Amino acid sequence: MGTRDRILAATSEMIKEGAERLSVRAVAARAGIGASTLRHYFPTQRDLLNAALTATYDQAMPDERIRDTSVPPRERLRDSLHRLLEPFGAPDAARDVWLSLFEAFAGPEATPEARAGYEVLEAQAARRVGAWLAILEEEGVLAPGDTGRRVHLLLTVVDGLSIARALPRRSTHLEDEAATLARAVDAVFDLPFPARIAS
Numbered sequence: 001m002g003t004r005d006r007i008l009a010a011t012s013e014m015i016k017e018g019a020e021r022l023s024v025r026a027v028a029a030r031a032g033i034g035a036s037t038l039r040h041y042f043p044t045q046r047d048l049l050n051a052a053l054t055a056t057y058d059q060a061m062p063d064e065r066i067r068d069t070s071v072p073p074r075e076r077l078r079d080s081l082h083r084l085l086e087p088f089g090a091p092d093a094a095r096d097v098w099l100s101l102f103e104a105f106a107g108p109e110a111t112p113e114a115r116a117g118y119e120v121l122e123a124q125a126a127r128r129v130g131a132w133l134a135i136l137e138e139e140g141v142l143a144p145g146d147t148g149r150r151v152h153l154l155l156t157v158v159d160g161l162s163i164a165r166a167l168p169r170r171s172t173h174l175e176d177e178a179a180t181l182a183r184a185v186d187a188v189f190d191l192p193f194p195a196r197i198a199s
């Protein structure tokens with residue numbers, strides 16, 4: 001593993017462990033390098049955090065499933081979106097994850113850097129879902145449309161489902177979740193999402 005990858009792996013580990021501050025010295029120590037070496041690859045703390053969050057998202061959301069043309073396109077998109085919910089896991093884990101996310105990115109102690117980090121995560125999710133839709137459009141199985149609106153719809157549904165996982169749930173929650181995700185995917189395939197006219 002190269003130095004840059006070691007730095008990103010160390011940063012990702014610290015993020016997952018809930019490190020309150022990702023100082024250059026702490027990340028460098030975890031990666032087994034000097035702070036000046038880290039600065040060579042990532043001149044600012046923001047550069048480091050953005051790169052680590054991007055790498056984490058890319059790792060969590062591979063494109064293999066959406067490219068598997070042996071599977072119907074709606075099923076591929078549903079499965080890919082469902083992977084966004086995997087980090088939230090079972091009810092107890094989901095509550096812990098949501099509390100951790102809220103405290104880190106939106107709570108009273110959240111720093112401007114943390115809020116900027118959330119914007120990176122949000123942008124990465126939108127980029128990845130947009131890429132999935134573009135793949136389906138290129139195949140000719142999804143009519144061209146306003147990708148931004150489609151992405152917003154799908155991610156809003158995924159956000160709502162992820163919150164629902166953290167709340168007390170009915171015994172049918174898995175079936176309800178799958179049906180809701182399927183409806184959102186059907187809307188993307190069946191409803192017109194014309195491109196907005198520039199004003």
